[in-house]
Amino acid sequence: MKKLSDSKWIFILPSVFIIGLFLLPLLAVFLRSINPDFFYYAFSQKALSALKLSIVTSTVTTICTIILGTPLAYILASWNLKFKSWVELLIDLPIVLPPSVAGLALLITFGRRGLLGSTLSILGISLPFTTAAVVIAQMFVAAPLYIRSARIGFKGVDKQLEEAANVEGANRWQLFREVLLPLTSRALLNGAILTWTRALGEFGATILFAGNLEGVTQTMPMAIYLGFETDRGVALALSVVLIVVSTILLGITRKIEKDNEHS
Amino acid sequence: MKRFSALISLLAFFLAGCNPAPPAPATVSDTETTATASAVPSTSASETRTLTVFAAASLTNAFTEIGERFQIDNPGVFITFSFAGSQALRTQIEEGAPADVFAPANNTEMNALVDTNLIARDMPQMFLTNKLVVVLPADNPASITSLEGLANAGIKIILAAEEVPVGKYTREVLKKMNSQFGSDFGQKVIANVVSNEDNVRQVLTKIQLGEADAGIVYTSDAVAAPELQTLDIPLELNIVATYPIAPLAESNQIELAQAFIAYVLSKDGQATLQKWGFAPPQ
Numbered sequence: 001m002k003k004l005s006d007s008k009w010i011f012i013l014p015s016v017f018i019i020g021l022f023l024l025p026l027l028a029v030f031l032r033s034i035n036p037d038f039f040y041y042a043f044s045q046k047a048l049s050a051l052k053l054s055i056v057t058s059t060v061t062t063i064c065t066i067i068l069g070t071p072l073a074y075i076l077a078s079w080n081l082k083f084k085s086w087v088e089l090l091i092d093l094p095i096v097l098p099p100s101v102a103g104l105a106l107l108i109t110f111g112r113r114g115l116l117g118s119t120l121s122i123l124g125i126s127l128p129f130t131t132a133a134v135v136i137a138q139m140f141v142a143a144p145l146y147i148r149s150a151r152i153g154f155k156g157v158d159k160q161l162e163e164a165a166n167v168e169g170a171n172r173w174q175l176f177r178e179v180l181l182p183l184t185s186r187a188l189l190n191g192a193i194l195t196w197t198r199a200l201g202e203f204g205a206t207i208l209f210a211g212n213l214e215g216v217t218q219t220m221p222m223a224i225y226l227g228f229e230t231d232r233g234v235a236l237a238l239s240v241v242l243i244v245v246s247t248i249l250l251g252i253t254r255k256i257e258k259d260n261e262h263s
Numbered sequence: 264m265k266r267f268s269a270l271i272s273l274l275a276f277f278l279a280g281c282n283p284a285p286p287a288p289a290t291v292s293d294t295e296t297t298a299t300a301s302a303v304p305s306t307s308a309s310e311t312r313t314l315t316v317f318a319a320a321s322l323t324n325a326f327t328e329i330g331e332r333f334q335i336d337n338p339g340v341f342i343t344f345s346f347a348g349s350q351a352l353r354t355q356i357e358e359g360a361p362a363d364v365f366a367p368a369n370n371t372e373m374n375a376l377v378d379t380n381l382i383a384r385d386m387p388q389m390f391l392t393n394k395l396v397v398v399l400p401a402d403n404p405a406s407i408t409s410l411e412g413l414a415n416a417g418i419k420i421i422l423a424a425e426e427v428p429v430g431k432y433t434r435e436v437l438k439k440m441n442s443q444f445g446s447d448f449g450q451k452v453i454a455n456v457v458s459n460e461d462n463v464r465q466v467l468t469k470i471q472l473g474e475a476d477a478g479i480v481y482t483s484d485a486v487a488a489p490e491l492q493t494l495d496i497p498l499e500l501n502i503v504a505t506y507p508i509a510p511l512a513e514s515n516q517i518e519l520a521q522a523f524i525a526y527v528l529s530k531d532g533q534a535t536l537q538k539w540g541f542a543p544p545q
Contacts, residue, residue: 112404113473128474129419129457211458211469212424226426226461232354 026243033236041237049215050223050238057131057219058199061138062146065195069147070188074176076147077154078162088151095144099204102140106209110136133210134217138199145198146191153187154180186260190253197249201242313341314519315361317352319368319506320462321393321429321481325539326366332535333526340519348427348462356381356511363514364523366390366506369428373507386509389544390527391536393481393504395429395436397494398470405476410494411444412477414451419475421466424459429466432502433479439500467491486540505544 041047075081076088094102110117110127117127127133157180165175181188203221210217212226220238227235318326323346330342345352345360349367353375356362365382367373376382399407405418413420423430437449460466463480470478471488481504485493508527510520526532533543 107472107474111472111474126419129421207461211421212460213456213458217458226424 029236029239029243033240037233038237038240041231041233042241044234044237046214046223046227046231047234047238047241050218050220051241053131053134053215053218054200054220057134057138058142058196058202061135061142061199062192062196064135065139065143065146066188066192069143070150073147073150074154074180076151091144091147093144094141095148097141099141099202100208103137103205103208106133106137106140106205110209128209129211129213129217131210131216134206134219137205137209138202141202141205142195142198146188146195149187149191149194150184153184153191156187157183186256190256193249193253193256197246200245311339311341312516312519313343314363314516314523315343315345316364316366316523317345317347317356317360317362318364318366319349319352319428320346320464321368321483322346322366322506323464324487325483325536325541328539329527329532329535332531333523336526337522342523346464350426351461362511363516363520364508364510366508366527367428368393368504368506369431370505370507371428373509376511381512382509383512386512387507388509388524388528389505390508390524391506391533391541392544393483393506393541394498394501395432395479395496395504396482396485397496398467398478398480398485398488399476399492399494400470400473401490401492402473403476403492404473407477407494410440410496410500411448413455414444414448416451416455418455418477419457420452420455421458421460421469421475421478422456423463423466423479424461427462428504429463429479429481430459432504435502436479436496436500443500481540483540503545506541 072091076084076091081087107114107128109115110120110133112118112121112126112128120127127136161179161183162175165179170178201221202219203225206217206219207222207225212218212222218226220242224235224238224242227233227238316326316330323344326344326346330344334340334342345355345362347355349369349372352362352365352367353372356365356376357379365373365376370387373382373387377384377387397407397410397413399405405412405415407413407415407418412418422433425431425434434449437452440452441448457475458469460469463484466478467480467484467488469475470480470491485491508524510517510524514520527536537543
């Protein structure tokens, strides 16, 4: 053991630097925002309406993602399809795509003159600058996290269990509901929380596609961005709220993962 | 341990590779031919210097062109622009962003930096004026033919957010319009707003994309988008936005910064600004 210890700094020093990179900026936000005005800013009309809109939209986003994403994740995990790896790549793409690309793409798709938007506008539906646009932008960037988690969850289920259920005469829906869902509930919950957290933080796609109007499309990240330009108190207070909420939620997902390992 | 030292020498090798090569001595003819009207006195023509200019989003086209000309006149000088809403730029400078020149769209942001001694009090100079204009998509989908049309129920308007200078001016102009078009005119227009964009270029782009029926931007922005229809706002209802420019007190390129500002104020610089729809300072 003695021999190994002389080179441990090669590992420790770089790690300290990179942890500092993550930790210091977060610390700075807390240090700057510790002042008597914090609650005044955190409970200002602007902050509260942004907070409310953020929570509502990311919850709607997560619910829509679960409804539409679970069947897709099931198909990707258990059916043999020809172009499956291409579909998986497509779904993972938004995770690495810059949100500004997403916003631009959404605007030229669902915008008034867009690919689909021009048809929608004939029907009297106009998506940009509405709360629905916020949800669409959030789904575009955040749904992949849920689908990915659910797909891995479904894949992890023992194939023999499915065969046994098949022998018992269960149809595909019964198998899914009675066997797969209970067994993968943790993976699904984990994915849902990740999607919710990512949706809460969505900014780039939203500002391009949904615009900025208090109470309609101005979510927390948007209020922080505009607050950065004028009212740094509100920006800092909202940043603290976002950091705290994100930390708690990530903590919960980690706990779920840990419990999963033990069970 | 042997492996460790090998690692160190490898690292040293890479670090050495990163060092810039010593500058080649300039030939006499080089330095002579580069001396033009706007050239900066420099010790060597091959020495590269970078000037960082923080400028209001509305200056994007004009300053990009001015920058290109300035670089041609001053070999070895590179200008990096950061175009954004004036408030964002001011905040970035206050937080220590390394800018050499600051050109916001109004005096408020300039004065804020003067008050915190980031810019010397006698430095800011007015270098242009701008006013507002209504822009409509090329096909004018809401058939707006007069300023009164902005209050028509159900149309979609995009403005700059109140937080940025152009947004502030826009609301001033709407207030002035109340006197002519009825006391609730401004309110009706605001009720039609679907988005408050964080900078004026976003307003312009979204009108170009046809995502809204009308927007209010600077005349200079309308020049940058000739395909759009415009509705002039008469002088008595309009505002005159004056743009100041100044070097940052802590710039380590103060001489170059002064030269750039002198070029902006020169005949050439002003001609470029006018080409992009700005008016000379009054």
